[in-house]
Amino acid sequence: MSEIEGPQMSCSELVEVITEYLEGTLPAEDRARFGRHLAGCDGCQAYLDQMRQTIAALGRLPPESLSPEAESKLLEAFRGWREGG
């Protein structure tokens, strides 16, 4: 059985292909091995969950912005460009 499905994935392999898994670029056979390993491994389920939470947390960082002074300087520069161009 394992010969048809390829060798079992280890936890240390899973953490290295996790980005390919999340990106959807993992080849079909490896994707199946990934899924089978995950189904039986609490540690890797927790790891995948942590990875997803990390990504979500990064997406919630507050946006950067220019200071009001820099913004008004920028608009001045824009007006200069408009006059010059």
Next chain:
Amino acid sequence: MAEQEASTVGDSGGSTRPTNEQKLLASLRRGDEDAFRTLVNEHGPFLMRLALMHVPSRAIAEEVVQDTWLAVLNGIDRFEGRSSLRTWIASILLNTARTRGQRERRVLPFSFLLRRREEGRDEPAVDPDRFQSVRDSNPGHWARPPAEWDSPEERLSAEETRRVLLEAIAGLPVRQREVIALRDISGWSAAETREALGLSATNQRVLLHRARSKVRAALERHFEEEQLVR
């Protein structure tokens, strides 16, 4: 707030965005200040974020952003819309910021060895000690598995967590920093990120993988320390 606005525009899909963008560009070419303000509001946050990754202070980052906008204005007639506007603006910013960053920090030129280190091809995603060794019963399986993060929602948006995230990112090699900033902080697609940074598909993915793995590890350490404190 601004992020939400930006993502609304960004998420509005392939068909509407180019039209809006073209209108905006046409107005900008006519010298319309509102069009300029709209662009600055939409793209300002990620430009500032990227600039801060290359130069040592906010003041210099703001100059880099200003120089970038001037280069955008001066080059606006050359922009043909083959790439998306934001990847074009990002590549202008990166040119400006890298040049400026090199001048400020006197970093070495981008050599082959440095590139290897940037990609971190040889670094494991997780400390090898966390896995069982060949002498154990189940080699390659977790020896010290990751714990479940409880009440993540509030914890992950906490001020303390943000500080850990930003510190972890600041500690990454610059290429990894750029990729994770565009992909995960700004929510860009892999294709846009590759285009803006001039990376192959494999490089983009390897850089993202190393960056995410290290940021996750930093969060894990932080939460473990918090647990100890409690």
